[in-house]
Amino acid sequence: MSSPVTPGPIPISGELTDAAKKEKPKPTKVVPTDRIGVGRQLDILRAYAAASGNGSRAATVGEVAEIVKMSAATIQLAHPFLASIGLITRTGTGAYSVSQEALGFLNAYEWDKETASHKLGSVMRNAWFGQALLSRITFGPIDEKNAIAVLAEACSAPPEYEKELRMVIEFMAAAGLVLRENGQVRPRPTLASSPSEAPAPAPQPRVEEPREKEQSVNASRLNTSVQSTPGKFNLNISVEVDMAEFSTWRPERIQAFFRGVAEVLAAKADFEKGGAGS
DSSP: OOOOOOOOOOOOTTOOOTTTOOOOOOOSSOOOOTTSOHHHHHHHHHHHHHHTTTTTSOEEHHHHHHHHTOOHHHHHTTHHHHHHTTSEEEEETTEEEEOHHHHHHHHHHTTOTTTGGGGGHHHHHHSHHHHHHHTTSTTSOEEHHHHHHHHHHHHTOOGGGHHHHHHHHHHHHHTTSEEEETTEEEEOOOGGGSTTTSOOOOOOOOOOOOHHHHHHHHHHTEEEEEEEETTEEEEEEEEOOOHHHHTTOOHHHHHHHHHHHHHHHHHHHHHHHHHHHO
16 A cells, blocks of 8 residues: 655645746846946046056956955956947956047046046947937937837837836946936937037138228229319319228228328428419
């Protein structure tokens, strides 16, 4: 006679056993870790650039850990995302080289901490998330929730990755690509896109008119008349100068004009004096 079999636990309806549990789906693209804030991940990138000797060698995780005062294990969580978009490249065990954009970020940080990360804009613009989101907000802002949905669609991310996708938008904002205002995401305007910020047009060089042209213009405003009678010669000269044109004359031209008037008056006075004494 066989011994009775003790029945095992009966699964509750809808509950999956460990063997039946499916692995959590992951995005098809690399997203930032949610274990480190965006600001600190940028600090890690800047530390790699600083430890690289201006890009002359690869920096180690230990060197970066000493700079940012974080554990090497925590720093490694930031590696997949930074490496996926080409900001760092693994060259050996625990060693990474940095891109030119990362070096530019480091150098710009010494001048302006607020906008230094804009040096990373070209890299993030060409990344999968930049291509997906910027084309959608070109003609106007969209809700941040919709922006996250756009990114989720681009990398097939399940809802569990909403926090990481929001961090992607934070990275884009830090890189100077987008602005987050009142729950919306819109492109960050460039200097030339705003009339108030557009650069002023370059001043045009002043071209001096040839003196021959000035003389021809003056000649058209010079009226003369000659009357001849037996034993006499009368010459009348009338000169008209428009005040608008007069304001454009060069100092030497004004001096020449009044010097000529003075000579005419002096000649007239000498003539009248000679006539009176005869």
